[in-house]
Amino acid sequence: MMEHVYVESLASHVGQEVHLKGWVAGKRSSGKVRFLLLRDGTGMVQCVVTPGADSASFSLAEELPLEASVEVWGTVREDARAPGGHELSLTRVQPVHIPSEDFPIALKEHGVGFLMEHRHLWIRMRRQVPILRLRDGILWASRQFFKERGFVATESPILVGTSVEGTTTLFTLDYFGRPAYLSQSGQLYLEATCAALGKVYWIGPTFRAEKSKTRRHLTEFWMLEAEVAFLEHEGNLVLQEDLVRYIVEYAASEHAADLEALERDPRVLLDQVSEPFARVTYAEAVQLVREAGVEMEEGDDLGAPAEDAISKHFGRPVFVERFPAQIKPFYMKRAPDNPHQALCADLIGPEGYGELIGGSQRVDSEEELERQLREAGLPLEPYKWYVDLRKWGSVPHSGFGLGVERTVAWICGLAHLREAIPFPRMLDRIDP
RNA sequence: UCCCCGGUAGCUCAACUGGCAGAGCGGCUGGCUGUUAACCAGUAGGCUGGAGGUUCGAGUCCUCCCCGGGGAGCCA
Numbered sequence: 001m002m003e004h005v006y007v008e009s010l011a012s013h014v015g016q017e018v019h020l021k022g023w024v025a026g027k028r029s030s031g032k033v034r035f036l037l038l039r040d041g042t043g044m045v046q047c048v049v050t051p052g053a054d055s056a057s058f059s060l061a062e063e064l065p066l067e068a069s070v071e072v073w074g075t076v077r078e079d080a081r082a083p084g085g086h087e088l089s090l091t092r093v094q095p096v097h098i099p100s101e102d103f104p105i106a107l108k109e110h111g112v113g114f115l116m117e118h119r120h121l122w123i124r125m126r127r128q129v130p131i132l133r134l135r136d137g138i139l140w141a142s143r144q145f146f147k148e149r150g151f152v153a154t155e156s157p158i159l160v161g162t163s164v165e166g167t168t169t170l171f172t173l174d175y176f177g178r179p180a181y182l183s184q185s186g187q188l189y190l191e192a193t194c195a196a197l198g199k200v201y202w203i204g205p206t207f208r209a210e211k212s213k214t215r216r217h218l219t220e221f222w223m224l225e226a227e228v229a230f231l232e233h234e235g236n237l238v239l240q241e242d243l244v245r246y247i248v249e250y251a252a253s254e255h256a257a258d259l260e261a262l263e264r265d266p267r268v269l270l271d272q273v274s275e276p277f278a279r280v281t282y283a284e285a286v287q288l289v290r291e292a293g294v295e296m297e298e299g300d301d302l303g304a305p306a307e308d309a310i311s312k313h314f315g316r317p318v319f320v321e322r323f324p325a326q327i328k329p330f331y332m333k334r335a336p337d338n339p340h341q342a343l344c345a346d347l348i349g350p351e352g353y354g355e356l357i358g359g360s361q362r363v364d365s366e367e368e369l370e371r372q373l374r375e376a377g378l379p380l381e382p383y384k385w386y387v388d389l390r391k392w393g394s395v396p397h398s399g400f401g402l403g404v405e406r407t408v409a410w411i412c413g414l415a416h417l418r419e420a421i422p423f424p425r426m427l428d429r430i431d432p
Numbered sequence: 433u434c435c436c437c438g439g440u441a442g443c444u445c446a447a448c449u450g451g452c453a454g455a456g457c458g459g460c461u462g463g464c465u466g467u468u469a470a471c472c473a474g475u476a477g478g479c480u481g482g483a484g485g486u487u488c489g490a491g492u493c494c495u496c497c498c499c500g501g502g503g504a505g506c507c508a
């Protein structure tokens with residue numbers, strides 16, 4: 001029995017007979033020469049069927065509809081005419097399952113609404129597969145980065161009893177008769193965990209019930225969060241920069257074929273991270289935004305047009321540091337030289353991909369934390385455990401959260417976050 | 433929550449100032465020994481999102497509703 005191989009390994013099987021399993025991704029015919037495009041998750045290969053194959057296989061090559069699942073046998077050949085450089089001279093094809101209805105998604109343009117209705121099938125198509133493979137690569141690179149640096153992968157709960165940032169909208173649910181929420185960030189818990197393990201990170205889903213309807217928002221999205229004891233603001237920025245550069249370099253070298261399939265030039269990405277990331281203070285950013293002709297009040301948060309202006313100005317990732325403490329959450333430490341500024345930074349991605357990372361040094365004194373909770377109008381009681389962290393061996397510590405889908409969208413060059421996750425959840429869209 | 437755009441064949445879209453409902457793709461039938469979202473010929477396919485209204489006449493104009501898309505605010 002011939003061994004089953006995957007399309008990605010065909011280059012090492014030239015001249016050999018192989019057995020492939022997959023799906024019909026396309027077919028063409030020119031009378032007595034028929035072409036079957038086979039995909040198996042690792043790649044696509046064109047199978048050539050001539051009357052030399054057995055007669056049942058020859059007619060199947062014409063009859064099999066799109067997305068029929070099949071097993072094929074044939075000889076691997078190098079051929080410049082074939083997409084990918086290799087093709088299979090097919091000797092036999094055996095159906096595994098033949099659909100009785102036409103596959104809803106044709107090899108042509110479709111509207112977004114229609115594609116989203118069929119997301120469970122859309123993810124099989126030629127652009128979607130490389131995106132999802134790159135997403136895996138980006139997450140894998142992140143884990144490798146943290147592993148190399150001695151971080152411990154840990155977890156934060158998804159079901160929580162208190163909100164991280166009182167202002168943001170939460171999904172509420174009934175927890176045995178008590179109100180509970182879906183987590184909008186694992187940060188507070190990571191602060192506790194880092195006092196146990198030193199350097200920690202986690203990658204998990206977070207939820208925002210904001211009624212956002214834009215290409216930059218999902219209601220369920222993944223965050224990569226890290227928290228480090230004894231790390232201060234400056235070191236936090238260096239860590240973030242190292243991580244982002246590591247991810248980009250990994251994607252460019254290990255996923256060159258996926259990037260090419262998306263027509264995303266790896267050199268553009270590598271250029272963007274080759275120099276040290278730009279840094280500006282909030283005050284400088286406001287200046288810059290106004291000079292770009294975007295209206296903005298001193299003291300306002302950066303809106304989407306403002307972020308775009310900053311992004312455009314630098315053409316590479318840029319840290320915006322020291323926001324007014326007033327517009328930032330209660331847990332951020334104030335700058336020692338200016339109590340009105342938070343020791344924080346947002347990392348704004350290039351090409352208008354918006355805020356990729358939000359990070360800060362955290363408040364480490366009990367008195368200060370309680371004061372900032374009060375100033376934010378939050379009740380002390382639910383945060384008692386969080387305040388406790390400052391009672392026993394409090395240390396300076398910092399961390400950040402990276403938006404996974406925004407990073408995937410940037411690296412893949414996507415126009416919309418919905419393609420950066422297998423099953424996006426958005427306002428008005430929870431199926432499939 | 434607010435602002436803008438849209439809903440016509442399975443899909444993507446046309447249809448002038450209100451005047452016979454159209455094309456491409458996909459499907460089906462046939463042709464072609466190197467196709468690249470193949471090509472060529474033929475063929476089937478419609479409650480124009482829903483409800484009301486104006487009009488001799490509405491896909492087209494008006495009102496309300498439903499659904500989808502884009503953006504703002506907020507954020508990652």
